[in-house]
Amino acid sequence: MQVKYFLLFSLFITSPASAGSSLLYLEGQGVGGYSSAEKSPVYHSMSAGEPMQKSSAGFDLVRKFSSSSGDTGTLAVQARLAHDPDSYNRVEPQVYNAYYRGRAPFGYFWLGHNRPAAGLESYFDTHGALLQALPMYGYGYDRDWGAGASRDFSWGDAALSLTSGSGMRLRAAGNYLASGRVSRGVLARDNYSAGLYASSGKVPEITGYRVLDGSEKSYSAFGLDYALLWDRWELRADLRAGEKRGMHYSAALARAGLNLLDENRLKLEAQAVYDGMAGMEGWALSSGASFAISPYLTWRAVFEYEEAMRDRRLVTQLYYYLPI
Numbered sequence: 001m002q003v004k005y006f007l008l009f010s011l012f013i014t015s016p017a018s019a020g021s022s023l024l025y026l027e028g029q030g031v032g033g034y035s036s037a038e039k040s041p042v043y044h045s046m047s048a049g050e051p052m053q054k055s056s057a058g059f060d061l062v063r064k065f066s067s068s069s070g071d072t073g074t075l076a077v078q079a080r081l082a083h084d085p086d087s088y089n090r091v092e093p094q095v096y097n098a099y100y101r102g103r104a105p106f107g108y109f110w111l112g113h114n115r116p117a118a119g120l121e122s123y124f125d126t127h128g129a130l131l132q133a134l135p136m137y138g139y140g141y142d143r144d145w146g147a148g149a150s151r152d153f154s155w156g157d158a159a160l161s162l163t164s165g166s167g168m169r170l171r172a173a174g175n176y177l178a179s180g181r182v183s184r185g186v187l188a189r190d191n192y193s194a195g196l197y198a199s200s201g202k203v204p205e206i207t208g209y210r211v212l213d214g215s216e217k218s219y220s221a222f223g224l225d226y227a228l229l230w231d232r233w234e235l236r237a238d239l240r241a242g243e244k245r246g247m248h249y250s251a252a253l254a255r256a257g258l259n260l261l262d263e264n265r266l267k268l269e270a271q272a273v274y275d276g277m278a279g280m281e282g283w284a285l286s287s288g289a290s291f292a293i294s295p296y297l298t299w300r301a302v303f304e305y306e307e308a309m310r311d312r313r314l315v316t317q318l319y320y321y322l323p324i
Contacts, residue, residue, distance in 0.1 A: 021063070021064050021066075022061065022062070022063040022064070023061070023062045023063075023323065024059065024060070024061050024062075024323070024324055025059065025060040025061075025321055025322060025323050025324070026057075026058075026059055026320070026321075026322045026324055027056075027057070027058050027059060027060055027078075027080065027128075027319075027320065027321050027322075028056070028057045028058075028319075028320040029053060029054075029055060029056055029057075029128065029317055029318065029319045029320065030055050030317065030318045031043060031044060031045060031053050031054055031055050031315065031316075031317045032055075032315070032316060033045075033313060033314050033315030033316060034313070034314050035311055035312075035313045036310075036311055036312040036313070037306075037309050037310060037311035037312075037313075038311075042086065042313065042315070043055060043083075043084045043085060043086060044084050044086065044087070044315075045130045045132075045302065045315045045317070046132065046136050047207075048084055048086040048087040048088070049087065049088070049207035049208045049210065050136055050207070050208050051082070051092075051094050051096075051168055051208045051209065052126075052127070052132065052136060052142075053128075053129075053130060053315075053317060054082040054083065054084040054087070054092075055082065055083050055084070056080040056081060056082035056083065056094065057080065057081055058078070058079050058080030058081060058094070059077075059078070059079065060076075060077075060078040060097070060321075061075070061076070061077045061078070062074065062075070062076050063075040063076075071103070072102060072103055073100055073101060073102030073103060074100070074101045074102075075099075075100050076097040076098070076099055076100075076101070076114075077097060077098050078095075078096040078097035078098075078127065079093070079094060079095050079096065079098075080093075080094045080096065081093055081094070082094050087208075088210060089209075092208075092209065094168070094209070095113060095168070096113075096127055096143060097113060097114065097127075097143070098112045098113040099111060099112030099113055099114040100112055101114075104149070106149065106151055107149065107150055107151030107152065108149065108150050108151070109147065109148065109149045109150075110147065110148050110149075111147050112145070113143050113144070113145050113170075114143060114144075114146075114148065114161075115142070115143060115144075115148075115161075116140075116141050116144050116146075116148070116161045116163050116177065116179045116199065117148055117150070117159035117160055117161040117179045117180055117181040117197065118140055118141075118161075118179040118180075118181055118197045118198070118199045118221060118223070119133070119134060119135075119140055119181075119195075119197055119221075119223055119225050119238050119240065120133045120134070120225045120227065120236055120238045120253070121133045121134070121135050121140060121141070121142050122159065122181055122195075122197070123187060123193065123227075124227065124236065126142070128298075128319050128321065129290075129300070130288055130300050130301070130302040130315060130317055131255065131269055131271050131286055131288050131302055133238065133253060134238055134240065134251055134253050134273070135167075137251065137273055137275060137284065138244075138275070138277075139221070139240060139244070139249070139251040140199070140221060140240070141163070141165070141167050141177070142167070143167065143168060144161075144163035144164060144165065144166070144167055144177065145163060145164045145166065145170045145171075146161060146162050146163030146164055146177075147161065147162055147163070148160060148161035148162070148163075149161075152186065155184060155185075156182065156183040156184045156185050156186060156193070157182075157183055157186055158180075158181070158182045158183075159180065159181050159182075160178075160179070160180045161177075161178070161179045161180075162176065162177070162178050162179075163176070163177045163179070164176065164177065165177035165201050165202070165203030165204070165216075165219065166203065166204055166206060166211070167206050167208075168206075168208060168209050169206065169209045169210075169211065171204060171211060173204070173216065174202065174216055175201070175202055175203050175204055175216045176201045176202060176203075177199055177200070177201035177203055177219065178199065178200055178201055179197065179198070179199040179200075180197065180198055180199075181195050181196070181197035181198075182195065182196055182197075183195040183196075187227050187229065191228065191229040191230070192226075192227065192228045192229070193225075193226070193227050194224075194225070194226045195224065195225045195226070196223075196224055197221075197222075197223055197224075197225065197240075198220075198221065198222045198223075199219070199220060199221040199222075199242075200219070200220045200221075201218075201219055201220075202216040202217065202218055202219070203216060203217065203219045204216050204217075205217070205245065217244075217245055217246060218243055218246070219242070219243065219244055220242035220243045220244075221240045221241070221242040222240060222241060222242055223238065223239055223240030223241070224238075224239050224240075225237065225238045225239075226238075232258055232259045232260065232264070233256065233257065233258060233259075234255075234256070234257035234258075234259070235255070235256055235257075236253070236254075236255045236257075237252075237253065237254045237255070238251075238252065238253040239251075239252045239253075240252075241276075244277070247277060247278050247279075248278055249275075249276055249277040249278065250274070250276035251273070251274060251275060251276055252272075252273070252274040252276075253271065253272070253273050253274075254271065254272050255269060255270070255271040255272075256269065256270050256271075257269040263292075265291060265292040266289070266290070266291050266292075267289065267290040267291075268287075268288075268289055269286075269287065269288045269289070269290070270286070270287045270288075271285075271286040271287075271288075272284075272285050272286075273285075273286075275308065280308060281308075282306070282307035282308035283305075283306075283307045284304060284305070284306045284307070285304065285305045285307075286302055286303065286304040286305075287302070287303055288300065288301060288302035288303070289301050289302075296320060296321055296322045296323075297318065297319070297320055298318075298319045298321075299316070299317070299318055299319075300316065300317040300319065301314070301315070301316045301317070302314075302315050
């Protein structure tokens with residue numbers, strides 16, 4: 001099914017342009033490292049079952065539509081072919097963004113594969129990064145299929161979404177996830193955002209693009225997130241708790257980043273993630289660096305210690321993002 005999505009969205013590149021403008025980027029990355037738990041080289045930044053990050057090549061298309069009254073909407077399509085010799089599918093088509101976002105009398109709406117209205121992941125894009133937010137640790141959804149709506153206010157914003165709860169893969173078997181978030185401050189406008197959010201639904205058990213268990217189970221999340229851009233510093237935090245697979249959990253993330261050199265070409269980061277699933281508590285502690293070799297080529301490296309698996313993992317990445 002993912003192959004069909006990949007081919008379908010690729011057609012947007014060659015389709016005739018409507019009124020408006022388009023931006024097309026070619027994306028490529030090489031990922032490799034070493035894991036002490038596996039005692040061997042690895043070719044993924046998280047686990048082999050997760051979609052990010054793996055050696056891949058693809059495209060990122062953003063097309064804006066307009067009329068005589070101004071911009072009316074945006075189409076975003078981002079897809080890759082990823083390779084990982086350790087994963088279930090050695091060559092895996094990945095659909096990341098695939099949504100239309102349009103204006104409405106109340107604000108904005110979107111349809112497709114986009115960010116649910118919950119947590120840091122609702123406004124913090126990590127599509128090329130090695131350090132990830134809570135969804136890649138098993139709590140929440142970086143992207144999900146469905147629909148959403150949002151509205152900006154002078155004091156912040158509010159958003160709602162109703163999605164499938166199946167993450168990267170489209171699934172319709174009675175599964176759903178309703179989410180809502182309200183924030184004080186908008187990061188892109190105010191350099192800070194403090195959010196309160198909640199999610200509830202019935203979702204399948206998934207790892208990356210694989211559905212592990214066909215039966216849908218209750219899922220809930222209640223949390224607080226915070227992000228601050230101050231001088232050369234970037235501070236982010238996310239704290240949530242709820243129920244997953246019939247068990248109560250808590251999860252937390254704290255990250256500090258420091259931008260250095262001209263045009264912030266060098267970034268140093270440290271992150272701590274707490275996994276509080278009952279009976280499986282543990283920490284994942286990470287430190288990373290990112291250096292922009294050129295406007296189109298970035299080198300990244302991250303070292304992570306996972307307490308639960310006693311794993312020490314070092315991963316490096318070369319990431320290419322070229323406008324054409």
